[in-house]
Amino acid sequence: xxxxxxGGRRTKRLILHEGAYRLEAYPxxxxxxxxxxxxxxxxxxxTRTNPGGIHVKNPLDSIWGTVICxxxxxxxxxxxxxxxxxxxxxxxx
Amino acid sequence: MTPNPVVNSVxxxxxxxxxxxxxxxxxxxxxxxxxxxxxxxxxGEAGPIGKxxxxxxxxxxxxxxxxxxxxxxGLLSMFTGPSGMNGxxxxxxxxGYLAPIGxxxxxxxxxxxxVWTFIWMNQKKILGIVPATDEQKVKARRxxxxxxxxxxxxxxxxxxxxxxxxxxxxxx
Numbered sequence: 001x002x003x004x005x006x007g008g009r010r011t012k013r014l015i016l017h018e019g020a021y022r023l024e025a026y027p028x029x030x031x032x033x034x035x036x037x038x039x040x041x042x043x044x045x046x047t048r049t050n051p052g053g054i055h056v057k058n059p060l061d062s063i064w065g066t067v068i069c070x071x072x073x074x075x076x077x078x079x080x081x082x083x084x085x086x087x088x089x090x091x092x093x
Numbered sequence: 094m095t096p097n098p099v100v101n102s103v104x105x106x107x108x109x110x111x112x113x114x115x116x117x118x119x120x121x122x123x124x125x126x127x128x129x130x131x132x133x134x135x136x137g138e139a140g141p142i143g144k145x146x147x148x149x150x151x152x153x154x155x156x157x158x159x160x161x162x163x164x165x166x167g168l169l170s171m172f173t174g175p176s177g178m179n180g181x182x183x184x185x186x187x188x189g190y191l192a193p194i195g196x197x198x199x200x201x202x203x204x205x206x207x208v209w210t211f212i213w214m215n216q217k218k219i220l221g222i223v224p225a226t227d228e229q230k231v232k233a234r235r236x237x238x239x240x241x242x243x244x245x246x247x248x249x250x251x252x253x254x255x256x257x258x259x260x261x262x263x264x265x
Binding site for chain 2: 020021025031034035037038039041042058060061063066067069070071073074077078080081082084085086088089
C-alpha cells in the first residue's frame with residue numbers, strides 16, 4: 001500500500017513510529033515491546049515512503065543488498081583506478 | 094627506498110593478523126549476530142548477547158582496526174612514491190602505481206573512523222556503557238546498524254584493492 005506523505009500531517013507511518021517508541025519507553029510492557037516494536041520498525045524500514053509516494057528500500061537493510069552494493073562499488077573504483085594509473089603512465093610520473 | 098625485508102614481512106604479518114581480527118568480527122556482526130539478535134529479541138533471550146558477547150567482540154573489533162591501520166600506514170611509508178615522495182602520502186594522494194593501494198587505504202581509513210565514531214559511540218549507548226533513554230537507544234541501534242553495514246559494503250572494494258594493489262599489471 002502506498003501511504004501518502006503530505007507535509008506536516010501525521011501519517012500512518014509516523015503514528016506507527018511513535019507507537020513503537022512509546023511502547024519501548026513504557027516500563028511495564030518491556031516484554032511486549034521487545035516482541036512488537038522491532039517488528040513494527042522492521043516493516044517501516046523495509047518500505048520507506050518518499051514525498052512522491054514511491055516505496056524506497058534501503059539496500060543496506062539486507063545483508064545481500066549490502067554485498068551487491070560492495071561489488072558494484074568495487075567495479076566503479078576499479079575503473080577509477082585504471083584511469084589514475086593510465087593517466088600517470090601518460091604523464092610519465 | 095628499499096624496505097628492510099624482515100621489518101616489512103613482520104609488519105605485513107601483523108597487518109594480516111589484525112585485519113582478519115577486524116574484518117572477521119565485522120562479518121560476524123553482519124552475517125551472524127544481527128540476525129541472531131533479532132531472533133533472540135523476539136524470544137526475549139537477547140540479554141546475554143549484549144552482556145557477555147558484544148563488549149568483548151567490540152573490544153577486539155575496534156583495537157583490531159587500529160592495529161591494522163597502523164601496520165598498513167607503516168608498510169606504505171617504507172616505500173617511495175612515483176614522484177620521490179614518501180609512499181604514505183603518495184598513496185593517499187593516489188599517485189601513479191600507488192593509486193590502487195591508495196584507494197584501499199582511503200577505504201580502510203573511512204572504515205576505521207566509522208568504527209570509532211558511529212559504531213562504537215552508538216554501541217556504548219545500546220550496551221548501557223553510557224546512560225541513554227530508550228528512545229536514544231533505539232536511534233543508536235539504527236545508526237550503529239547502518240554504519241556497520243556501510244563498513245561491510247566498503248570492506249569488499251577495500252579487500253580487492255589490498256589484494257590487487259601490489260600486482261599493478263591488472264590496472265593497465
